[in-house]
Amino acid sequence: MTEKNPQEITDRDNALFEAGIKLGALYHQFVGSPLSPDGITSMEKAIQESISAQPFVESVHVEIDKEKVTAELNETFRYTELKGFMLTVKAAIRVNTTRVFVSMKFDEELNYPLMRIDKIEENIE
Amino acid sequence: MTEKNPQEITDRDNALFEAGIKLGALYHQFVGSPLSPDGITSMEKAIQESISAQPFVESVHVEIDKEKVTAELNETFRYTELKGFMLTVKAAIRVNTTRVFVSMKFDEELNYPLMRIDKIEENIE
Amino acid sequence: MTEKNPQEITDRDNALFEAGIKLGALYHQFVGSPLSPDGITSMEKAIQESISAQPFVESVHVEIDKEKVTAELNETFRYTELKGFMLTVKAAIRVNTTRVFVSMKFDEELNYPLMRIDKIEENIE
Amino acid sequence: MTEKNPQEITDRDNALFEAGIKLGALYHQFVGSPLSPDGITSMEKAIQESISAQPFVESVHVEIDKEKVTAELNETFRYTELKGFMLTVKAAIRVNTTRVFVSMKFDEELNYPLMRIDKIEENIE
Structure with missing residues (x-):
C-alpha cells in the first residue's frame, strides 16, 4: 500500500476533488425546485451563475430538458420539480495549472444521473 | 373547545395554509445557494418563476439585498450563500374567492427572517 | 370584497399559515436526501426533531414507506433519494388557543404529495 | 499541455472526484435544517446514514458543535439552523484499490467551511 500525505497531493487531485464538490x-x-416549462431558462441561468460563484470554477453549463419537464407535469397542477434525470451539466474547474472537465448526464442504462470526469488537462499556462 | 371538521374549512383557511407552504x-x-453580487438578478428571477409554478400562486416578488450580499462575501473566495436575512419576499395566494398577501422580511428586533400575513381579501370576484 | 387588515388576523389564520410553513x-x-432502507429510521427521527424545533410546533410525525424506498433502489448503486411520494407527515401546530392538524400524504388519484388541513380546534385552554 | 483522455483516468482521480461529490x-x-441542541444527535446520525448510502463511501463521521448551536439559538424562538461552521465531517471513499480520506471543517482564518483531501492510500488490497 502506498500512502500520500497532504504534501504530495497534486493540483490534479485538488481539481478533481473541487469538481466533485461543485456537482454534488x-x-x-x-434538485427539488418547483419547475414549469416557462421557468426553465431562468432556472438554468441561476444555477450556472450560482455554481460559477464558487472557487476554482472556470465555467458551468446547465441544460434542463424541456421535453422531460413537460412529460413530468402534474396533470392537475401543471408543474413538476427539477429532477436529476432532466439535467445535463458540464463544468470546467481549474486549480493552478490543471483543468478538469466534468459532467452530469442521465445514464439511461444505469437509470442514474451519472457524474463523470471527461478530460484532464495538465501543465496548462 | 370548538372543533372544525374538514367540511368546515374555508377558502380563507386554505389560502393561508397554501401561502405558508410557499414561503417555507x-x-x-x-437558502444556501452559492451567491455573488453578479448572480443576484438571475437568482431572484429563478426563485420567482419557480415558486410561481406552484398551485394557487398569483404573484411572487423576491428581492435579495445587494449590500448584504456584498458585506457577507468571503474575503478569500469572494462569494457567499443566500441567507434568510438577505431576502425580502412578497406573495399573493388565491383560493377561490379569497386572496391573501404574505411576506418574508428580516426582522431586526427579532433577528429573524419573519414570515407574516399582511392582508386578507375575501369575497373577491 | 372584504379586506382584513393585520389587526383582524386571527389565531386560526396564523396557525394555518405557520402549519403551511412547516410542511413546505x-x-x-x-426531499432529495440519499436514502437506503437502513437509513429510514434515522431520517424519520431527524426530520421530526428538526421540524419540531420550529416555533408553534406541538408535534410532528414522519413516516417513510419502506416498500416504496426498496422499490425505488437503483439496481446498480442500491440506494435512492427521499421522494415526496414516500412520505406521510402529520403535524399539530398551535397559536394561542387554536390548534390545527395538518398532513402530507401521497394522493394516488392526483399523483401528488398532497398537503391538507385535517382539523381545527379553537378555544382550547 | 498534457491531456488525459477518459481511458487514462485513474482510480485515484475517480476516488477524489467521488469524495468531492459526497461533501458537496x-x-x-x-445545511439550513432547523436545529436545536436536542436535535443534534439525530441530525448527525441521519446525515451519516444518508451519505453512507451513496456509492463508494466506506465511512462518514459527522459532528455538529453543540456550543456553536447553543450560541446561535434565536433568543425568541430558541432554535437555529444547521450552518456550515457548526459541522466537522470526515469521510473515507474507496474506488477499487484507492482509498481517500477527506474532511470538512470550519477554518477560522479563512472564515470558511473548508473541504480538503487529508490522505490518499493507493494499492490497497
Missing part, C-alpha cells in the same frame, strides 16, 4: 452541491441545492 | 418551500429550497 | 420547509429541506 | 451533497442537502 449543484444537485442537492437545486 | 422557498426558504428551504433556495 | 420539511419537504424542500429533506 | 452533504453540505447543500442538510
